[in-house]
Amino acid sequence: MNNIALHSLFTHIDIHPMHIEKLIRQAAKKRFSDYGYSKTTMAEIAADTDMSVGNLYRHFKNKEALLLTCLKHAIQCKLDAGIQAAEQCANAVQAIEAFSLARLRVGHAQFTDTRHLYDLMEIIHTRHQDVLLNYEQKAIDALTTILNRGVMQGEIGISDPAQTAYDIYQATMRYNYPVALKNNPLNLLEEDLKRLLQLIYQGIKK
Numbered sequence: 431m432n433n434i435a436l437h438s439l440f441t442h443i444d445i446h447p448m449h450i451e452k453l454i455r456q457a458a459k460k461r462f463s464d465y466g467y468s469k470t471t472m473a474e475i476a477a478d479t480d481m482s483v484g485n486l487y488r489h490f491k492n493k494e495a496l497l498l499t500c501l502k503h504a505i506q507c508k509l510d511a512g513i514q515a516a517e518q519c520a521n522a523v524q525a526i527e528a529f530s531l532a533r534l535r536v537g538h539a540q541f542t543d544t545r546h547l548y549d550l551m552e553i554i555h556t557r558h559q560d561v562l563l564n565y566e567q568k569a570i571d572a573l574t575t576i577l578n579r580g581v582m583q584g585e586i587g588i589s590d591p592a593q594t595a596y597d598i599y600q601a602t603m604r605y606n607y608p609v610a611l612k613n614n615p616l617n618l619l620e621e622d623l624k625r626l627l628q629l630i631y632q633g634i635k636k
Contacts, residue, residue, distance in 0.1 A: 458475050462497065463545060512529040515532035516528050516532075521580065522580025522583065523585065526627060530623055531623065534623060548609075577634075584636060586636055594634060602626065
């Protein structure tokens with residue numbers, strides 16, 4: 431998003447802190463993606479959002495806080511997409527596939543055009559592993575909820591839904607790994623994931 435578009439948004443919307451922070455996050459995400467974390471400055475992000483550097487620091491105390499906000503937003507979007515897709519399904523098997531495919535599609539869209547992916551991954555895995563682990567547990571909890579529904583409906587025959595959810599999450603990790611998402615076409619990943627989920631279903635069906 432260029433400065434003109436951002437300025438137009440500032441002009442035509444109610445200037446609520448949440449609106450401003452969304453615009454800042456979008457500008458920062460593009461900067462981090464196109465130029466890398468280390469080569470991005472708060473001054474550049476401020477210029478991209480048509481605000482002063484001082485005003486930017488009113489919303490984010492430093493560049494790393496802004497990166498962390500971008501990370502949390504990205505992974506929450508993936509989780510929300512998966513949960514919403516699963517809720518539309520009539521049974522647990524469909525819900526597991528919908529949950530997994532929705533997260534794959536959102537993740538693929540997020541990382542396909544990220545030119546400085548490795549730079550960002552190194553920083554995130556080094557400094558913010560706790561955020562990733564927290565998201566991982568939320569995704570496993572969502573899968574556990576789906577599996578519990580399948581057990582209650584008599585569709586799935588497992589004794590420990592939480593453990594099975596963990597196993598499914600680990601088995602499908604490739605389809606959430608940024609490098610795999612960036613380097614492979616979406617249709618290929620979708621077909622691979624569907625085949626894997628069919629194998630998983632054969633092992634858990636009643």
